[in-house]
Amino acid sequence: MADKIFMKNALLLGKAESSYGVDPTPTGSANAYLAEDMTLSPMEGETVDLSYYKGFFGSDISLQTTHYMTLEFTLPWIPGTNTPGTASHFDPLFKACGLAATAMASAVTGTPQGSNTDAITLASNASSTNNIYRGVIIDISPTGEKAVLLDYNGTTKRAGTMTKTGVWDVNPTNQDDYSICQNMAYDPVSKDQGSIAFYYYLDGILHKMFGARGDFELTAEANNMQRIKFTFTGLYGGIADASMPTPSYSAFNTPVPLNSTNTMGGIHGCNMSGNDTGVQLKKFTFGLGNTVKHRQLVGSEAVVISDRMAKGSVSLEMTPMALLDWFDRIQESTTGIIFLQNGTEAGYRTNIILPKAQLMKPKYSNDDNVAMLDMDFKAIWTSGNDEVRLLEM
Incomplete structure (x- = not known):
């Protein structure tokens, strides 16, 4: 009987491409990701059905006209370097999701x-x-x-x-x-986005994906950790048996949980302190909202990011109207800053900041018999490509 293929014996490598769609050859020692919840679809694509008149019933063959790969995985958001201002293992992922880096090395x-x-x-x-x-x-x-x-x-x-x-x-x-x-800052761009190549090993079967671009969603919840779920689409690079390399995970730090000691932030001028002028946050989500498409025409094939609609949600303890009239701000389409900074030590700190967040669709929920206010938000641009900034510090 053939050996079984075990799903947990999976390994993910990823490396930024210098030229689009050209294999940069990621290695286990330098490019391994310590990921959660990995899911690979090895052959997505479109088909054309043939339907002949042939004197009897029955299906005809379908032609596979395009084929590409999709990959999903989750990473705790914690910088992978203890030297602020130096690119971490998130750098190629953020760039392939349409962000550009600015390093402040000193x-x-x-x-x-x-x-x-x-x-x-x-x-x-x-x-x-x-x-x-x-x-x-x-x-x-x-x-x-x-x-x-x-x-x-x-x-x-x-x-x-x-x-x-x-x-x-x-x-x-x-x-x-x-x-x-010192810090690495990531801001959106609307053209010339980066791309990444992935090697996905499934218990000795190597799947290669090139020219990958994608989207992500950040989830941060009190007494838990920040996680970023990435979704990538890439060019089909082949599937074959291969020996699994030895990975190095030395760049992956232990996540910093979100709590009143490690975390600070603000929503529309109210700090996340829970005092008389603040609010208490339970959950924050944010997604870039990229439109990611595989495009194949005669003479070209690529994965493109063709639009971006960033949005998210917050869940906080309901506050007296004297603190802030959330409903008036929603009614008047008033925008304000939302930010969430986690970590207290240099090299372990992150921040996401939305300069013009428009709150929407309020509703109440019950958490331990405490009234919660749940709101969606949109991240609005000011001058262009500035509706969100991610930082590692």
Whole structure:
């Protein structure tokens, strides 16, 4: 009897392509992914049915006109490097989902020019690029204050801020110093997206997928962890028996759970602290909403990302109307910032920030007999390709 093929004896390798659809030869030592819930469809595609008049009933052969692969898997979102500002194993995945990377390899330091309770004016030699520091953590010394920079005006050097308690406990002054942390930031692009090649080993059977592009959905839930589910479509690269390489998972850190110690954030100006000016978040989801299509014409074959409609949802404990009238904001189509930053140590921190999130479709739910407010949201662009930013710090 032939040996059985076991589903758990699966191994996934992935490597960015330098040229579209050309095998970059991923290796187990450098390109293995420690993934959950992997599902491969080895031969998707379209068929054309033949239907002859032949003097009797019966089916005729169908012609397979296109064939491609699809792959789904989930990864806990935790940077795979302890050196902030250095690309992690998420880098080729994010790029193949239509994001572009900006590396800040060194901390940006200086002395504030001024501040108020929810902003800071950086030094005159700070960057002139608008929003280059958006979503990044700033540390103030000697007070020890920390905040997330919500926006940044490259002309005035003014940055909006939110601390874990909402506003500065001690306002920064020109007697203090600041440090903006090293980071990798990922912003959407509408053309020239990256692509990735996958090797999927199923207990000694190698499936090759090239030119893959895709989409993802992030789920973050209190007392759990952040997970990103990736869905890729790629060109069929062949299936054959092959020895499984030895994988290295040294780049994969232990996930950081979401809780009141590790996590901070804000929704439309309310910080996630649960105090008199804050809210308590139970669950957050976000999806890029890419339109991913396999296209084969005479003379060409590719997987393309042809549109993007980013959206998600939040579930939080219902708050008194005096804190914020959520229903008025929905009725008036008012937009606001949503962000969720997780992790406290350099190299283990992530942030997702949506500068213009429009809340929609409110409804109540019951959680331990506590009234919850569940809302959908859309991520709206401001200048273009800026409706979301992901950061690893």
